[in-house]
Amino acid sequence: MTKRRIVGLEGSFAIAEAVRMANVDVISAYPITPQTHIVERLAEMIADGELDAEFICVESEHSAMSACVGASAAGARVFTCSASQGLELMHEVLYIPSSMRLPIVAVAANRALSAPLSVWCDHSDVMAIRDIGWIQIFAENNQQAFDLTVCAYRIAEDKEVLFPAMVHMDGFYLSHVTEGVMLPDEEEVAQFIPDYEYPFVLDPDNPVSMGCYGPPFIYPEAKKAQEVDFEKTKPKIQEVWNEFGDTFGRSYSPVEEYQMEDASIALLTMGSSGETAMLAADEMRAEGREVGLVRLRLWRPFPFKEFREAVKDVELLVVLDRALSFGMGGPVCSEVKSALYEKRKELNIVGFIGGLGGRDIPIDGFKYMVNRAVERVKAAEWGEEMGPEMIGVRE
Numbered sequence: 001m002t003k004r005r006i007v008g009l010e011g012s013f014a015i016a017e018a019v020r021m022a023n024v025d026v027i028s029a030y031p032i033t034p035q036t037h038i039v040e041r042l043a044e045m046i047a048d049g050e051l052d053a054e055f056i057c058v059e060s061e062h063s064a065m066s067a068c069v070g071a072s073a074a075g076a077r078v079f080t081c082s083a084s085q086g087l088e089l090m091h092e093v094l095y096i097p098s099s100m101r102l103p104i105v106a107v108a109a110n111r112a113l114s115a116p117l118s119v120w121c122d123h124s125d126v127m128a129i130r131d132i133g134w135i136q137i138f139a140e141n142n143q144q145a146f147d148l149t150v151c152a153y154r155i156a157e158d159k160e161v162l163f164p165a166m167v168h169m170d171g172f173y174l175s176h177v178t179e180g181v182m183l184p185d186e187e188e189v190a191q192f193i194p195d196y197e198y199p200f201v202l203d204p205d206n207p208v209s210m211g212c213y214g215p216p217f218i219y220p221e222a223k224k225a226q227e228v229d230f231e232k233t234k235p236k237i238q239e240v241w242n243e244f245g246d247t248f249g250r251s252y253s254p255v256e257e258y259q260m261e262d263a264s265i266a267l268l269t270m271g272s273s274g275e276t277a278m279l280a281a282d283e284m285r286a287e288g289r290e291v292g293l294v295r296l297r298l299w300r301p302f303p304f305k306e307f308r309e310a311v312k313d314v315e316l317l318v319v320l321d322r323a324l325s326f327g328m329g330g331p332v333c334s335e336v337k338s339a340l341y342e343k344r345k346e347l348n349i350v351g352f353i354g355g356l357g358g359r360d361i362p363i364d365g366f367k368y369m370v371n372r373a374v375e376r377v378k379a380a381e382w383g384e385e386m387g388p389e390m391i392g393v394r395e
Helices: 011-021 036-047 061-073 084-100 124-128 142-156 186-192 219-231 233-248 273-286 304-310 331-340 363-379
Strands: 005-010 026-029 054-057 078-082 105-110 135-138 165-170 178-183 255-258 265-269 291-296 298-300 316-321 348-353
Touching: 005 011, 005 142, 011 036, 011 105, 011 142, 011 165, 011 178, 011 186, 026 036, 026 061, 036 054, 036 078, 054 061, 061 078, 061 084, 078 084, 084 124, 084 219, 105 124, 105 142, 135 142, 142 165, 142 178, 142 186, 142 233, 186 233, 219 233, 255 304, 265 273, 265 363, 273 291, 273 363, 291 304, 304 331, 316 331, 316 363, 331 348, 348 363
Parallel strands: 026 054, 026 078, 078 105, 105 165, 135 165, 265 291, 265 316, 316 348
Antiparallel strands: 005 178, 135 298, 255 291
16 A cells, blocks of 8 residues: 555645656746746755756746757656746747647646736636647646646657647636645656656757758648647547546546536536536535536547537536637637537527636626526527626626
8 A cells, every 4th residue: 555645735836746756857947926836846846855857047938948848859857837928928939849749748827918917817828828739738626736747747758649738727726725635655656657768859879850941842741740649649648547547546537527417507617616616506406407517627639529428418508718819709618619519509508708817706606607698598688799798897
C-alpha cells in the first residue's frame, strides 16, 4: 500500500507539487497575477534543492515560451504558466510547439483581459487561444488541478501524441483558495509518468531543421497532417485518464455529467463554476424541475461524440459563457450550437454570459438562467438577432 496524504494547498501550490513530482527539467515563466504563486513556489523548490531543474528567468511571457520551445526541442521536460495579458503576449509563440510537436505542459490561471484592467477570473484568455493547436483541459477544483497536470505530462509526451497541453484553472477561485488535496506517493507518480525521451531531439551530431519556411506547395499539407494527428489524440487522452483512475482512484472524462439520467434541462459549464451549478441543480430538483449538469473537461480537441451523447435526451440546454465574443455573443454557446446543428436541430439552446471580470455567480444565478431560458422558449422570444443575455449586470 503506497503512502498518500491529504494536504491543505492553494491551487497554485497544488500545481507546483504536480510539476515537482513530474520531475521537470526546465521551467521558464514570467510572473503575472494570479499565476505568480506557481512561479514563486517552483523557484523556491529549485533554490531549496527540492527540485533538480533549471529555472530560466526571462523578461516577458513571449520570451518564456520561446525558451520553452528551445528546451523542449533539446529533449527537456518543460513547464510554464501564465494568465490574461501574459498569455496574450505569449500568443505569437504558442502556435510553434503545436506545429513542431513539442510536448510542453502549461497552466493558465484564467483571468479577464484588459481594458478595464482586471486581475479577476473569467475565461476571456481561454477563448483568445482556442485555435493554437494545444490540448486544453479544464479543472474545477484544486484536486483536479493537481491530477490533470500530472496527466498532462503523460498525455503530451506519449509518442502517439506529441502535442503541447494546457491545464486551465480559474484564477483566485482556485489559484489562491486552499482546499484539501490528496497527494500521492512520489514513486507512484514516477511510475505513472515514465522518463521522457523525445524522439526528434536536436543533436549537433545529427543536425536537423525545425519550423522551416513553408511555401504554398507544402503549407496546407503540413496543417492537414497536424489536424489529423490532433484529432487522433482523443483516444489516448481517455486512455491516460482511465489509467490514472485505476492507479489513483479518480477518473476523468472529456464530458462529465451530473444528475443527467432523467434530465429534461441541462446546464453546461466549464471550470470552477461547475460545482456551484451542481448545488443549483440539486435545489431545482428538490423544487420539482428535472435539471442536470454537463461539464466540458476537454476543450480541445472538442469532444463532439461525448458531448452529443451527454445531451441526446434533453429538451433545453442552458450554456454559461464566462467570456464575451463581441458581435457574436458567447463563444462556448456558438461552438455548442455548431456541434449540435446537424444532430439535434430540435434542441433549444439558450446562452448566458456571466462572471465577467470575476463577478460571482451564486446558486440563484444558475436558477435564474434556467428559469429565464424556460420563459424565453415558451414565449418564443429568443431569436438570433437578440443574442445572449448577460446576467448579473446593473442596467
